[in-house]
Amino acid sequence: MSTQILDETRQPAEDVTNADSSASRADKSRSASRDKDAVILEEHIVEVISDSGEGAQRCGQSFGSIAARMGNGIWTVEIIPAEIQPPARSIAGASGIRIRLASRRVTNGGDEADLIVAFNEQVLLKRVRDNELKPGCIVLIENKWRHDQDAGIAASYAATIDKLIADGHGVHEIPMEEECLRYVDNAKRGKNMFVLGMLSAIYSLDLEAARNQVAFAFAKKSSAVVESNIKLLNAGHEWALENLDMCFRIPPSDVHEPQIVVNGNVSLGLGLMASGMEICAMYPITPATSASHYLSDVFHNVGGAVHQAEDEIAACAFAIGASYAGKCAATITSGPGFALKQETIGLAVMAEIPLVVINVQRGGPSTGLPTKAEQGDLLFACFGGHGDTPNVVMAAADIEDCFYSVIAARKIAETFNTVVVVLTDASLASAQQPYPRPKIDTDWLAPPINQNAVPEGAKPYDWDATTGLANRFIPGQPNGMHCLTGLAHDRMSRVAYEPDINEEGMRSRSLKLAALQKTLKTPLVYGGDEGDMLIVGWGSTKGAIEEAVDRLRADGHKVSSLHLKFLQPMASGIGDVLKRFKRVLTVESNWSDSLDDTIIDEENRRYSELAWLLRARYLVDIDCWSEVRGQPLKPGVIATAIREKLHQKGK
Amino acid sequence: MTMDAAAPHCLLGMFDEDYTLDDYKGAEPRWCVGCGDSAILAAVQRLCRDEQLAPEKTVFVSGIGCSSRFPHYMHTYGFHGLHGRALPVAEGIKLQRPDLHVFVITGDGDCCSIGTAHWIHAIRYNMDMTVLVLDNGIYGLTKNQASPTSPLGLKSNTTPQGTVLEPINPISVTLGIRNASFVAQAVDWIPELVHDIVDAAFQHKGLSFVRVLQRCPEYLDGRYDAWVKDPGKMLLLNHENGIQTSPALASVYKNHEIHDPADRNRAREIASTSDPIPVGVLYRNQSIPCYENPRGPDRLYTPDVVKGVLEKELDRFTIQAVGGGGD
Ligand SMILES: Cc1ncc(C[n+]2csc(CCOP(=O)(O)OP(=O)(O)O)c2C)c(N)n1
Ligand code: SF4
Ligand SMILES: [Mg+2]
Numbered sequence: 001m002s003t004q005i006l007d008e009t010r011q012p013a014e015d016v017t018n019a020d021s022s023a024s025r026a027d028k029s030r031s032a033s034r035d036k037d038a039v040i041l042e043e044h045i046v047e048v049i050s051d052s053g054e055g056a057q058r059c060g061q062s063f064g065s066i067a068a069r070m071g072n073g074i075w076t077v078e079i080i081p082a083e084i085q086p087p088a089r090s091i092a093g094a095s096g097i098r099i100r101l102a103s104r105r106v107t108n109g110g111d112e113a114d115l116i117v118a119f120n121e122q123v124l125l126k127r128v129r130d131n132e133l134k135p136g137c138i139v140l141i142e143n144k145w146r147h148d149q150d151a152g153i154a155a156s157y158a159a160t161i162d163k164l165i166a167d168g169h170g171v172h173e174i175p176m177e178e179e180c181l182r183y184v185d186n187a188k189r190g191k192n193m194f195v196l197g198m199l200s201a202i203y204s205l206d207l208e209a210a211r212n213q214v215a216f217a218f219a220k221k222s223s224a225v226v227e228s229n230i231k232l233l234n235a236g237h238e239w240a241l242e243n244l245d246m247c248f249r250i251p252p253s254d255v256h257e258p259q260i261v262v263n264g265n266v267s268l269g270l271g272l273m274a275s276g277m278e279i280c281a282m283y284p285i286t287p288a289t290s291a292s293h294y295l296s297d298v299f300h301n302v303g304g305a306v307h308q309a310e311d312e313i314a315a316c317a318f319a320i321g322a323s324y325a326g327k328c329a330a331t332i333t334s335g336p337g338f339a340l341k342q343e344t345i346g347l348a349v350m351a352e353i354p355l356v357v358i359n360v361q362r363g364g365p366s367t368g369l370p371t372k373a374e375q376g377d378l379l380f381a382c383f384g385g386h387g388d389t390p391n392v393v394m395a396a397a398d399i400e401d402c403f404y405s406v407i408a409a410r411k412i413a414e415t416f417n418t419v420v421v422v423l424t425d426a427s428l429a430s431a432q433q434p435y436p437r438p439k440i441d442t443d444w445l446a447p448p449i450n451q452n453a454v455p456e457g458a459k460p461y462d463w464d465a466t467t468g469l470a471n472r473f474i475p476g477q478p479n480g481m482h483c484l485t486g487l488a489h490d491r492m493s494r495v496a497y498e499p500d501i502n503e504e505g506m507r508s509r510s511l512k513l514a515a516l517q518k519t520l521k522t523p524l525v526y527g528g529d530e531g532d533m534l535i536v537g538w539g540s541t542k543g544a545i546e547e548a549v550d551r552l553r554a555d556g557h558k559v560s561s562l563h564l565k566f567l568q569p570m571a572s573g574i575g576d577v578l579k580r581f582k583r584v585l586t587v588e589s590n591w592s593d594s595l596d597d598t599i600i601d602e603e604n605r606r607y608s609e610l611a612w613l614l615r616a617r618y619l620v621d622i623d624c625w626s627e628v629r630g631q632p633l634k635p636g637v638i639a640t641a642i643r644e645k646l647h648q649k650g651k
Numbered sequence: 652m653t654m655d656a657a658a659p660h661c662l663l664g665m666f667d668e669d670y671t672l673d674d675y676k677g678a679e680p681r682w683c684v685g686c687g688d689s690a691i692l693a694a695v696q697r698l699c700r701d702e703q704l705a706p707e708k709t710v711f712v713s714g715i716g717c718s719s720r721f722p723h724y725m726h727t728y729g730f731h732g733l734h735g736r737a738l739p740v741a742e743g744i745k746l747q748r749p750d751l752h753v754f755v756i757t758g759d760g761d762c763c764s765i766g767t768a769h770w771i772h773a774i775r776y777n778m779d780m781t782v783l784v785l786d787n788g789i790y791g792l793t794k795n796q797a798s799p800t801s802p803l804g805l806k807s808n809t810t811p812q813g814t815v816l817e818p819i820n821p822i823s824v825t826l827g828i829r830n831a832s833f834v835a836q837a838v839d840w841i842p843e844l845v846h847d848i849v850d851a852a853f854q855h856k857g858l859s860f861v862r863v864l865q866r867c868p869e870y871l872d873g874r875y876d877a878w879v880k881d882p883g884k885m886l887l888l889n890h891e892n893g894i895q896t897s898p899a900l901a902s903v904y905k906n907h908e909i910h911d912p913a914d915r916n917r918a919r920e921i922a923s924t925s926d927p928i929p930v931g932v933l934y935r936n937q938s939i940p941c942y943e944n945p946r947g948p949d950r951l952y953t954p955d956v957v958k959g960v961l962e963k964e965l966d967r968f969t970i971q972a973v974g975g976g977g978d
Contacts, residue, residue: 065970068970069970069971258969258970258971259969259970260965260968260969260970261968261970262968266968270961270964270965273957273960273961273964274961276957278747278946279743279746279747281743298960298964300946301960302952302956302957302960302961303946303950303952303957304946305746305946307742307743307746309739309772310739310768310769310771310772311768313736313739314736314738314739314768314769314772315739317732317733317736317739317740317743317769318739318740318742318743318746319743320732320740320743321712321730321739321740321741321742321743321744321745321746321747322743322744322746322747323743323747324730324740324743324744325710325743325744325747325748325751326747326748327747329743329747343733344733344736347732347733347736351732434970437965437969438965440958440961440962440965442954442955442957442958445954445957473728475707475708475710475728475744475748475751476707476708476748476750476751477707478707479707480707480728481677481706481707481726481727481728481729482728482729483677483678483711483722483723483725483728483729483730483731484728484729484730484731484732485723485729485731485732486715486731486732486733487731494678494723495723
């Protein structure tokens, strides 16, 4: 178990707020007295699993927010069934949330769960099957099924509990519904708040903060709804204090900066607004859509608009039109939509129109795994266009990075008049993690649309011989009239098929990537500057990879990691870093052939995507390890994989 | 300053700003001799001159095809984009820049085949722009393949035995979309009416859809000869809310119908006639709202305003440690 029990005396219990109601004083004194007996932990992974519609996610998000408010590091991962209304009590219908909370900052969802609250045994079985329970996991389960009128259900429940106990898990059967019915008529609505109360008691969270959180979560509802939920919260808290003989405390670290708690998609939306982009065209596709939901709610406040187009091609063309006529615009999508946009992306590259394309990757190919995470579009993002389409590709490494990546992307797109693809994925889309509240800088915003007259004789594609850069003329600028075209063109934007002119255009567009590359800083190595193995990753896996590196280094292995934000172009200096390590391994969440398969050998092995890129560029014999299980990579799994690689002889 | 001193200056200013036909002429057209596109181009250039459109405030957006070369031949801003995608590009331009005059030039393949989804939805969005479909009933640029508007039985490179499918009627289809707000038809061989119809289209607030029957002597030679030779085979639609044929033209084209463009049912009947060929405004409805996205009230979003909004948004998500901390 990674949770460590610390010396209790190091963490004195403290009286938290100065609330004045006698009820809350009573809660507090009782909590405080329990607090003394609380087992101090560095971290715990908690899951709440239910049928969909039972509110497990809201419960978990609130729980995470309260913990974050208290200064804990958190990372929440939604567990989403594929269907909107899967059958109740079904394994496939397991819907819920994982909350990893810790004393320090958390950068990923972690390994297996320490504690699971389940609303029925079927949804719990899903987690058991997926091996998501730590040995000795604490299970809190609704016990009403034991006496269900349907003998099959009762038997299934009993058998599951017996098996869990036999497997060494700590099972607590809880009369959730029975307790809730003492306060409300319909326990299906509200059981989640009872659970929130229990969890608050178990983890010694401040009950007042929990009440505030509930009031906040139901702010849009009537006061009766808020009251009834608070009643259930109190009831759950009370019940746990009375009946459960377990109490933990995860001392918060010393965080004083204000933090914001959002998921990756909201972070993208905030970044979009902070970048000064004003138009985001999209067509609904999981897991990208929620970013546009958020934007649709607020974008008009900054004069922006979300356009839901008739398809992804139209969305991309629309964004290109908007960019062409003014400020850089964005389009947001996922794999299948990204595929449809390729021809239009090529047009923007060819005609040198700034454009930000956000691809919240999901499992592919084809419709693939719509709700699941994968990093399968890297090579496609780099080389998806027909002909030579040098566009920029960058990837967000965590929730915070979703925000800053979009701001950087807008700036790069507009400086270099090209397309910037920002890759995130399903594991960031709905995961939440607090990060320092951004200090909004108006320099991030796009400059006003240039409407000044173009100097007499200026050319629309006056490519600089060194950097390939040219100023673009925006409609409305006197003297700037020209016909932009996706056909090969000369400096006057006239269609031109002459060999020299074609090469000049190709060269100029390509040079722009080199010009950008000159401005990129070599990424820092995590761990030691040299050693036995360097792990290279990109995108959402950063936290898990670095945690794996921490564990391996703690065991004495000379392993470090390097995380790439810019995939095309890549910063200078990376080749030198690679050479300082005896071996280099990429860790990615996409397909790679395994040499363990009988017919796979060095001559036919298909590598992971970053491995292909690095091998081609740096002529280093780079190995890869990857998984495509639709789940975020776990630090423990990565560490085990690296250990195995380290033990492999030769190579 | 006295009036005397100001007058010549002001006259000079007016003279400076007078755009002539030449001001709208771009590159030398490269269409085949006798191609109907040339007459349409000339009519549109005249319209720009008559309306005195500032060239820098005017954008011609097109797709790919012979017809889509059009923007190169204008001296305005032009966007010669991708096959089928002119409409969404134009919509993006218009949403970003309502101050620009947006024209879309598309072909029958461009609009009614590869761009069909965009066509239908553009009608639905009803953004303020003028759309001309230069319908020659063939794929010109790719050299003689059947198009969705090719007449039944047409022999082409892809249909050597003749096409077997009924053509799509672009104006009937457009009239079938609830939000259609302006639908008209013109023919390249009556340039005066091309001008007048495109002018009415330009004046209309909303998306105006104009199908221009265009002759392609290269691949469909003689297709409209019967109508060109016999003005009696043309049906001119007249109305004070549409266009009014000039007396000179009326004396040649004697076949008229007073058609109120508010009458959608009659418009549908007219749309389905191919002989005589109807020319004029079939349908016009000023009351269809234009697609206006929630771009927020029309005010200046200064960096400070944007920052203020962002800070408020961040407030929503900000957590301040309430207890914890301290160790
Ligand atoms: C995606 C794509 N598919 C096919 C083409 C080839 N193509 C160019 S123009 C055209 C048809 C043009 O026909 P139409 O729109 O009627 O224009 P016209 O040349 O007749 O004016 C085709 C198929 C292309 N450029 N892009
Ligand atoms: S092929 Fe037909 S449409 Fe194209 S330019 Fe020649 S005549 Fe005009
Ligand atoms: Mg055609």
